[in-house]
Every structure is written in C-alpha cells, then in structure tokens.
Amino acid sequence: MVRRESSILIWENCTELLSKYVKDSFKHGFLPHPPLELPDFPAQYPESISELSSQVLGLFSIDKAGFNSKLAEIVEIIEPSYVQRHIDPPREREKWALKNIDQISKRIIILQINDWLNSALDETSPDTSRWYFAISVFMGMCYESSTVCRDFCFNFIISISMARPPNFRPKTNPSGPHHIAWDPSKENTNLEHNIPHPSGILAVNIILDYLSSSDATLKNILPFWIHSLSTFPYLTNHLDLFSRIKTCLNQLKGEQVDSLIQATTQLMPDYLNQSRDIFMSIDSSTNPSTKRSLASVIPKIYSYDPEFTLSILDWLLIDSDQNTCVLATGSLGFIIRSNRNAYYLRAPIVIQHGNQKALQILVNNSISEYLNQDISDKINILPDLWIKCNENSRSKLVSYICDQGKLSPSSYVDTATKIFNKDEKSFLDLYRWIGMRDKDLQKKLKDIKTKI
Structure with missing residues (x-):
C-alpha cells in the first residue's frame, strides 16, 4: 500500500x-x-x-x-x-x-x-x-x-x-478595594454586557x-458543563441549573456527581436557599459517591452557612459508608480553627463510632490544634482516643501525649490514669510506647503501673 x-x-x-x-x-x-x-432575511429551517x-x-x-x-x-x-x-x-x-x-x-x-x-x-x-x-x-x-x-x-x-x-x-469588575483598579462609582457599569x-x-x-x-x-458532558456554567451566576436562573443538578444527581455517580456538587457549592454565595435545597436532598440513603462528594466540600460550604453545614456534618460523621466518614472527619481539622465548641461536640462522636481510618484522620488533622487550644484535655478526648486507636494511629498520638507531658505534667498523669481506669491493657501499651519515646515521662507513670 x-x-x-x-x-x-x-x-x-x-x-x-x-x-x-x-x-x-x-x-x-x-x-x-x-x-x-x-427581519428582511428571516431564517429558513x-x-x-x-x-x-x-x-x-x-x-x-x-x-x-x-x-x-x-x-x-x-x-x-x-x-x-x-x-x-x-x-x-x-x-x-x-x-x-x-x-x-x-x-x-x-x-x-x-x-x-x-x-x-x-x-x-x-x-x-x-x-x-x-x-x-x-x-x-x-x-x-x-x-x-x-x-x-x-x-x-x-x-x-x-x-x-x-x-x-x-x-x-463577559466583562468583570475588580472585586474590591484590595485591587488598585477598583472604583465603587463604576461598580455596575458593565452589567449590561452580561445580560x-x-x-x-x-x-x-x-x-x-x-x-x-x-x-x-x-x-x-452535561455534569461538567453544569459545573462550568456555575461560574456564570447570571445564567443560573435562565438555564434552570438547580433543577438540572437535582435531576442529574438522581441518575449519576462518581466523577459526574462530584462536578455537580462542586457546581452547587460554587453557586452557594449567590443562591443560598437553592443550594441548601440541593444539599438537603442528599441523605444517608443516597448513593455513596454522592455522600463522599458532599463530605469533601464541607469546609467550603461551612464558610457560607456554618449552622447548616454542621447539621449535614452530624450525619456524615456516622454514615454507614466508611469513606464518607473519613472525608467528613477531615473537615474537623478546619472547623476547630473557627468553632472550638462545634469541634468539642463532634470529635467524641468520631471516637465513639470507631472507624479506624477516621480516627487516623482525626489524629493527623486536628489533635495537634486541639491540644494547642486546651493542653489539659478538659473534655477527655485523649483517653478514649488512645483506647480506640490501632497501632498506626497510636504511633502519632503518643507524640501528642508526650508533648502534653512536657507542657502540663499533671494533665499528662490524669490522661494516663483515665486510660488505666478504663482499660488496663491500653494503659500498658501507653506505658510501653512512652518508654520508647521518653524514659523520664515513663517514670511518672510507674505509680499507676504498680496498681496492676
């Protein structure tokens, strides 16, 4: 050829x-x-x-x-x-x-x-x-x-x-006084170009x-274009995007659902009530991929509507799908920095639920910040967390307990005592792990160990 x-x-x-x-x-x-x-030359189909x-x-x-x-x-x-x-x-x-x-x-x-x-x-x-x-x-x-x-x-x-x-x-205006070109007197002069x-x-x-x-x-195609259309909020009502998002959510899963959730999140500042309706339509019976996508955007929607977001987070943290729980737990690392009390109410729920991957995320993402704010551990997260965690999570958690021992020896002893009272085997594991990190801190626990 x-x-x-x-x-x-x-x-x-x-x-x-x-x-x-x-x-x-x-x-x-x-x-x-x-x-x-x-008018003089009408279209011919x-x-x-x-x-x-x-x-x-x-x-x-x-x-x-x-x-x-x-x-x-x-x-x-x-x-x-x-x-x-x-x-x-x-x-x-x-x-x-x-x-x-x-x-x-x-x-x-x-x-x-x-x-x-x-x-x-x-x-x-x-x-x-x-x-x-x-x-x-x-x-x-x-x-x-x-x-x-x-x-x-x-x-x-x-x-x-x-x-x-x-x-x-479409023409856009500088968004605020942090831009040199911003002029409040001309804020709406370009709106006619976006009709x-x-x-x-x-x-x-x-x-x-x-x-x-x-x-x-x-x-x-459609889910990804809806996501792109969400960056043009002046088209949202004209193209009935929220109705299309709701319809697609019931029929799709995976990457497509993620695009739809991202689109809803993108529209939330301009269309708060409609976005909330979409998120409220997702519940524990929804397919797992949708719940995971929702859990992944919790930090972003929290910045728009904190109370509503916390109500969603409460059931995501105990969902039957483990990956959903893990993604939701990751958002606690963000929430503790803006709402300490909300974290105090929800971290024990994660510990009680006992999902090991979620516990590992909790240890890695938020315990350090938690101890920075409350080294004495007034709500007793550390004892229950130590007892529930596996060895992978304990290898990180023991470092935080050692830090507590150096900064607040009395709180450190209290933590060890509470672990001993709840589970002697877990206390012996703690004693052994502490000994591998710091012999001086281990000596402070000998009085408790002699009770065994």
Missing part, C-alpha cells in the same frame, strides 16, 4: 465526521432556531438532513486553505515536544499525526464551528445559514460524547446564550434538554 500524507487522511476523516454529526444532530428533535436574524449535510460538506470542501490553516494551528497547539527534538521532525510529525487523526480532526471541526458561529452571531449581519451548519455539527459532536467535545466546546454554550461570537468574554439574550437562552435550554435525554451526554 502506498503511504499517504497524514493531511489527506485527516481531511477525509473530517468530512466523514461532519457527515456523521449532521445526521446525528436530529436524533432527539429539531435544531434550535438562530438567536439573531434580520433546513428542508432535509441530506440537504443540510451536502451544504456543510460543500462549504467545508471548497475552503482548503482554511483547512490547512486550522491543521497547522492545531498541530502547533497539541504536538508533543518530542517531535521537535527528533532528528527528523517532519517524518516524526507524520507518524504522530497518523496515530492521532481522530483527535486532530475533531479539533479542526471545532475551529470550523467557531468560524461559522462568528458569522451566525454577528450583530450587524447574522448569517442564519451558518447557524444551522454550526449548530448541527455541534449537536452531533455532543451526542458522540467525546472528551474533546467536553473540553473544548463549552465556550459555544456561553456564546450562544449571550448571542455573541465565540471569542466574546443574556432571550433567543440565545432558549437555544441553550433546548441544547441542554437534548443532552439530558441522551444517556451518553448525560454522563460524559
């Missing part, structure tokens, strides 16, 4: 993908109408899939210079460094391109969608034909649910919702609805 240049194969693959995407774009319903159109496909392929085929430009741009962006370091870079580039035809083709198609949307969303002379070319290929690519689409097509969602070209970026377009919002809602109706896109 005669060797063919990679650019020719990439071209052929692009045409095959374009044809496939246009056909797949009608899988779940009609294409959304263009956000912008001139494609008469058939075959006609739209032939127009897309024809327009792509005649622009060979545009293809070569896009190919060079993509190769420059994603080409690995070892290609340039090779003794024969052109030959190595050919080999690399042949192995990555699909990825390169999809990136070229995304640039083509970008060009078509630039024409379709031009405020002065919108090209509605280009809109249908762009949206059909975009929707078909979404249904494929590739990581390339997930990672590089999200900006089209923002562009369509604002009815602005894809290179449009969504009604027809654009309608189009995006249709797109998101279609993504929800496909199992592949529901799993591989």
